[in-house]
Amino acid sequence: MRDFGVYIHVPFCSVRCGYCDFNTYAPGEVEGATREGYVEAALGEMAQAHDSMAGDSRPASTVFFGGGTPTMLDPTALIALLGGVRDTWGIAPGAEISTEANPDSVSAASLSALASAGFTRVSFGMQSAVPHVLKTLERTHNPDNVAKAVGWAKQAGLAVSLDLIYGTPGESLEDWNASLDAVVALEPDHVSAYALVIEPGTKMGAQLRRGEVEPVDLDTQADMYEAAESRLAAAGFGWYEVSNWAREPEQVCRHNLAYWRSQDWWGIGPGAHSYLGPRTGASAERWWNVKHPRAYAARIGAGESPEQEREPLTADDLALESVMLQIRLAEGIPRDAVAADKAGAIAALIGDGLLDGHAALAGRLVLTMRGRLLADAAVRALT
Structure with missing residues (x-):
């Protein structure tokens, strides 16, 4: 859970x-x-x-x-x-x-x-x-x-x-x-x-x-x-x-x-974002509230939802976001969280010094110091 x-x-x-x-x-x-x-x-x-x-x-x-x-x-x-x-x-x-x-x-x-x-x-x-x-x-x-x-x-x-x-x-x-x-x-x-x-x-x-x-x-x-x-x-x-x-x-x-680990949260307040992952009878989704405090209060006062927009998330969306977020963590991500066809990209990132080669051999993709400086480039290569 x-x-x-x-x-x-x-x-x-x-x-x-x-x-x-x-x-x-x-x-x-x-x-x-x-x-x-x-x-x-x-x-x-x-x-x-x-x-x-x-x-x-x-x-x-x-x-x-x-x-x-x-x-x-x-x-x-x-x-x-x-x-x-x-x-x-x-x-x-x-x-x-x-x-x-x-x-x-x-x-x-x-x-x-x-x-x-x-x-x-x-x-x-x-x-x-x-x-x-x-x-x-x-x-x-x-x-x-x-x-x-x-x-x-x-x-x-x-x-x-x-x-x-x-x-x-x-x-x-x-x-x-x-x-x-x-x-x-x-x-x-x-x-x-x-x-x-x-x-x-x-x-x-x-x-x-x-x-x-x-x-x-x-x-x-x-x-x-x-x-x-x-x-x-x-x-x-x-x-x-x-x-x-x-x-x-x-x-x-x-x-x-x-x-970063894609857990669940509910955002309260004007402009706040919320996220609930896959659960029984429902797919993952993200939604966010109207931004202005006056509009937010008016909706609540009228008994209406303050939600401005909602975005359903597919399994592919979730896999992509997991890589984008978790690669930033010191623990990295499991190798199998990345698509199999990214083997070449992983090898290139190791060669360029962005990923730890020893960690990769152990089954995890972990950023090096150089990788932390170029984290966005690593994300693009892995996704």
Whole structure:
């Protein structure tokens, strides 16, 4: 039986960062949609989900509050939403319950309240420790507050993850190393590091078109990734997914790991995606909600589903997605998960140093360091 998780999308942020293309809204961008109304609508969607999943008795093994900045909501609101999950599906013993947070959006009291209510983990959007990099990203938090927030979270008994972005326009390798040193000094349980992708529809995308910013070249981004692996490994972190490291195996993000392993999840909130794999009487399918908080709340208020579109998935779709997602994991994928006619491609990837030859002989396809840098190329070759 597949694990079941719940994702709750909180679409509010204090400002919209120039690089962000997530479904988030700053004050003034959501006229007619309030935070109180959002909570009511999200609880209403959970009630609908309860009816839709009648007969499925799996409790949530993970709950993840993402956004946006979930901690823009008062702790009582987040606790009420977690209570809605408990009432709708139940929460499994030992469940991982995470929230993303901006370091400036929490206090010792708020984190303590969340921990007391059952939250187990907090993921802080640190992004960088270098002021000029944060300014380019339009991140508004005070970098000195990261250490305070981490300390408060640890005092509350929460596991701590720090999220970083590398390859920001104007960021040097020295800047990146300074951020890595700052992260290691804070001794988190988990670190995520993602290469900045400048999306066309963002403010930064427009700045790029106008020549106001210059992207960091790919070779420098590769150097930054290798620096992350070297520095984090030396500090005792092990990589378990291309962009994620954990100090101990039990400190991996179990919710995100469920995505990469094609487990089941229900997404609550505007723009949230859901996925249920093959089950008795039904094929695998994915669906997603309308994006705008006002439209989302209006549908829930009218007793209608917030679903915008649904996509059925064939066995071939599932096999393809399994390769695309699981090859990014340190455990890799079984050789027989890839089509038999890809033997030549596998040999070429081993020859090019993207796949571990010894692991392949043992029946698994595992990315090397070079393969992690060129993971997309490996996926294209295997699919």
